[in-house]
Every structure is written in C-alpha cells, then in structure tokens.
Amino acid sequence: MAIDAKVTDPDDPLPNVEQGNADLAIVVRRPSDESHQGIRVVHLLDDTYHAVLPSGHPLAVQRVIDLADLASEPWVGSEPPGPCLEPIIDACAAAGFSPDFVAKSEDYATAQGFVAAGLGVSLIPRLGLATRHPGVTIRRVRRPEPIRTTYAAVREISLTQPALRALIDALMDGTKE
DSSP, X not given: OOOOOOOOOSSOOHHHHHTTSOSEEEEEOOTTSOOXXXXXXXXXXXXEEEEEEETTOGGGGXXXXXXXXXXXXXXXXXXXXXXXXXXXXXXXXXXXXXXXXXXXXXXXXHHHHHHHTTSOBEEEEGGGGSSOOTTEEEEXXXXXXXXXEEEEEEEGGGTTOHHHHHHHHHHHHHTOO
16 A cells, blocks of 8 residues: 545545545544444544734733633634634633634735734644744633644554555644643
C-alpha cells in the first residue's frame, strides 16, 4: 500500500472514507457526533483557541483573558462556517454573547493581519499560530476555553495495513506537545 495524500471536500471528507475512496480522513468534530458504520475515529489532538489582539490592546497586559471580556469587541473571523467555527460560537454563547464579526478570513495569516490593522480581535487555534504577525499579541482564553478536536477517521478494514497504521502512529506522535 502506498500513501496518496489528497485534499478533498473541506466541508465533509468522511463520505470519501465511507465509500471506500479513501482509507483515512482528518476531521474536526465533536466527541458527541454520530458514529459511522465501518469507520473508526482515532483522537489526534485537542487544539485550543487563543485570543489574538492588536498590539497595545488594553487586554494584552493580562496573561489569560476571560472570553466574556471580548464580548463588546469587534471580531475578525478566522474560520469558515462548520466544525472549526462551532467551538468559537459555542464558547461565546456559554460566555453570554455572540461575536460581532466585522471582517472574515479563512486564512490565519490574513486574520492576524486584520487584527494587527486594528479591525478587531480574533480567536485562532494554537496550530494556526505557528507564524505570528508582529503586530498582534496572543493570549490564552478561559471561561470557557474554546477547543477544536481533531480525529483521524479510518476505514476499519484498512487498520491492518502497515502503512496506514504507521501513518496514524505518526499523526498521533506529531500532535504531542
């Protein structure tokens, strides 16, 4: 077996695995999402969202920010609608507000640029902050802390293939801090 990586429908790659067109898909989902016949879901990573603030923002002096403190801020969206945006919306709702998105980007670098320009604040997952814009400050968020959970969705009949098992092991090793 050879590994042939392909980017597929970003909305839902699971049908490719269910239909046998792929042996594995990386998916973001909630632990409570429904299971699928013949698919094993392997937990890879809990990726916490961090507050991205313009440098000099009054909240930048705090090491950790309560999510509710961002309620009256204009927001820069960093996620498309779907499973990556849901943890942000759900966490904001739990903190008692709905974010007021004044700008949107589906690219973390662009979202950081919008924040640096002073358009608003954003929440970006830790994995999306590998490259940081010099005009922003990154802070942890709590009460609640938004988290997106990433899984490998694997065809159960493919789990015995050594190359696929090695790929899953490598993905799991690569997500350890």
